[in-house]
Amino acid sequence: CLFLHFHHLSCAYFNAFMRTLQIIFFSNNATSFRAFTDSYSTQTHRIPGPPTNNQRLSSHPASGYVQGMNEIVTPFLAVCFGELFPPPLASIPQTALTDAAVVEIEADCFWCLSQLIESIQDNYTYAQPGIQRVMYDIKNIVRQVNPKLSSHLMESQVDFVQFSFRWVNCLLIRELPFPLSVRLLDTFIAEGVRFNDFFAYICAAFLLTWADQLLTMDFQELILFLQKPPTHQWTEEQLSSLLSQAFIWRSEVGGGKVGERR
Numbered sequence: 001c002l003f004l005h006f007h008h009l010s011c012a013y014f015n016a017f018m019r020t021l022q023i024i025f026f027s028n029n030a031t032s033f034r035a036f037t038d039s040y041s042t043q044t045h046r047i048p049g050p051p052t053n054n055q056r057l058s059s060h061p062a063s064g065y066v067q068g069m070n071e072i073v074t075p076f077l078a079v080c081f082g083e084l085f086p087p088p089l090a091s092i093p094q095t096a097l098t099d100a101a102v103v104e105i106e107a108d109c110f111w112c113l114s115q116l117i118e119s120i121q122d123n124y125t126y127a128q129p130g131i132q133r134v135m136y137d138i139k140n141i142v143r144q145v146n147p148k149l150s151s152h153l154m155e156s157q158v159d160f161v162q163f164s165f166r167w168v169n170c171l172l173i174r175e176l177p178f179p180l181s182v183r184l185l186d187t188f189i190a191e192g193v194r195f196n197d198f199f200a201y202i203c204a205a206f207l208l209t210w211a212d213q214l215l216t217m218d219f220q221e222l223i224l225f226l227q228k229p230p231t232h233q234w235t236e237e238q239l240s241s242l243l244s245q246a247f248i249w250r251s252e253v254g255g256g257k258v259g260e261r262r
Contacts, residue, residue, distance in 0.1 A: 051141065066124045068169040073113050075173065075181040080108040094136070118187070119193045131168045135160050137200035138168075142207060144253050149211045156219045163226035167203050176231050177207070180239050187243055201246035201253075209242065 054097070084101055085092045122130035139160045142152040153160075166174060171188065173181045188195045207214075214222060229239075 013198045014056060032074075048186075066128070067176075068125070068166070069113075071170040071173045072116070073109055074178070076109045076112040077105070078178075079182060080105045080112075083108075087224060090222065100167040106248045116188065120196050123196075131165065134196060134200050135164050135199070137197075138164055138203045138207070140203040141249065141253055145204065145206055145249060146211055149208065149214060153222070154214050156217075158222050158226075162223060164203060164207075167206070168199070171199070172202065172206065175229055175241070177234055180234060180236060183236055183239055198246065198250060201242065201250045205242050205249065212213055
């Protein structure tokens with residue numbers, strides 16, 4: 001649930017936001033779309049160069065709402081709230097959330113999500129081919145970096161789709177403490193159009209963080225562990241180390257089979 005991290009917000013705000021997100025951003029309803037963008041003030045928007053109505057309408061013609069997108073927009077929501085209201089967010093009184101504030105936050109979140117989806121649109125088209133490619137790349141990277149673990153997972157009959165689909169679909173946001181998700185999305189945005197390739201290395205590094213432990217587990221233990229990795233005590237230090245390792249592997253492995261396939 002999008003607002004599980006913001007318990008002080010009412011269900012009405014959640015329902016209104018998700019209806020707008022699904023109906024406007026992921027539909028071909030031009031009338032609803034224009035009604036929304038008409039309320040979007042270009043003059044007061046803090047991110048330069050927002051796309052025009054027609055550009056937005058045609059940006060993601062094949063995309064549809066996919067479960068898990070609400071996880072991706074949550075860090076944007078936290079940042080946009082933080083610009084209008086000083087933290088902690090839990091201290092914001094309900095009366096402070098005026099219609100104008102809600103519209104501005106909603107518009108900012110919509111624009112940020114739109115820009116992020118731009119580089120990974122095929123993650124959210126029919127059959128989600130983008131996610132399939134990233135899972136394939138993760139498997140190849142693990143096989144090259146740690147053949148022993150790769151063989152163990154294969155012998156244990158663990159398919160990467162059984163744990164990495166959610167990782168890719170939600171961009172690892174569900175696997176990490178929420179404060180780290182903002183740092184993670186910052187990296188994705190900095191990578192730009194290259195981020196989906198880099199993300200495969202991040203997921204591989206994430207998996208191999210527990211390589212020694214995983215080698216001692218059987219099928220059931222592996223699945224239970226990988227579907228809920230023990231990251232609840234992670235700090236930015238662990239995340240930075242993970243991203244650094246992923247960057248190194250991209251430099252070293254990028255010219256191998258993963259690079260050749262592309």
